[in-house]
Amino acid sequence: MLLMRTDHVPVLANELVAVLDPRAGEVAVDATFGAGGHSREIAEKLGPDGLLVAIDRDPEARERYDELASEMPCQTRFIEASFAEALAELAREGLPVDLIWFDLGVSSMQIDTPERGFSYSADAPLDMRMDPSEGITAAEIVAEWDERRLARTFREYGEERYATRSHAQSCANANVAQLKRRRSSLRS
Ligand SMILES: C[S@@+](CC[C@H](N)C(=O)[O-])C[C@H]1O[C@@H](n2cnc3c(N)ncnc32)[C@H](O)[C@@H]1O
Numbered sequence: 001m002l003l004m005r006t007d008h009v010p011v012l013a014n015e016l017v018a019v020l021d022p023r024a025g026e027v028a029v030d031a032t033f034g035a036g037g038h039s040r041e042i043a044e045k046l047g048p049d050g051l052l053v054a055i056d057r058d059p060e061a062r063e064r065y066d067e068l069a070s071e072m073p074c075q076t077r078f079i080e081a082s083f084a085e086a087l088a089e090l091a092r093e094g095l096p097v098d099l100i101w102f103d104l105g106v107s108s109m110q111i112d113t114p115e116r117g118f119s120y121s122a123d124a125p126l127d128m129r130m131d132p133s134e135g136i137t138a139a140e141i142v143a144e145w146d147e148r149r150l151a152r153t154f155r156e157y158g159e160e161r162y163a164t165r166s167h168a169q170s171c172a173n174a175n176v177a178q179l180k181r182r183r184s185s186l187r188s
Helices: 013-020 037-046 061-071 083-093 138-146 147-157 166-188
Strands: 027-030 051-056 075-080 099-101
Touching: 013 037, 027 037, 037 051, 037 075, 051 061, 061 075, 075 083, 075 099, 138 147
Parallel strands: 027 051, 027 099, 051 075
Antiparallel strands: none
16 A cells, blocks of 8 residues: 655665564564655565654654544554653563664754754744753753763764864854844834
8 A cells, every 4th residue: 555645855765664564464663664665665574563662752743643544554642751751761672673764863844844943044032942842952952051961962962073172162152142133123
């Protein structure tokens, strides 16, 4: 059965299916559901006795899942949580999982929505939270953390091995300038 196609093109979908080799009746876990592009491809192979568990911490991914679920040719379930929490839950339940994959990164839905604060091209507040109901925004981090902690974060999590305190300082200055511009435009 071919599912409805959308303009979202998942990355390396054929390669993913080839490597995982999903079979009818298996239990598959998509740890980073996003727009569901990979899940749709895998679901086609699982058939009515198969189960696809979709995980994502972003509430928009759940909306996307709700749109797609009725078209999936297998049984499905969505867990809105970080994959660490969701996988612990599945382990507690003792679900026998045959295949699992992680497509780590940012989804096109997140990048293309300026107010989510992931876009490099849109003039929007720096947010960058995968779950907008949790944690602090990138703007708060840049404004409140000292340069040493920012530089370490860029190096360790951004894979920017040449990050220095002066890069972090420039970033903090740019953020303060942006905040000032926003406040002055609100006043006028
Ligand atoms: C690159 S997108 C996945 C795209 C997806 N494979 C598709 O075909 O549409 C990555 C997704 O992982 C989610 N994500 C990132 N870190 C996560 C985490 N720790 N726990 C759960 N979901 C996470 C993001 O919210 C995003 O929707």
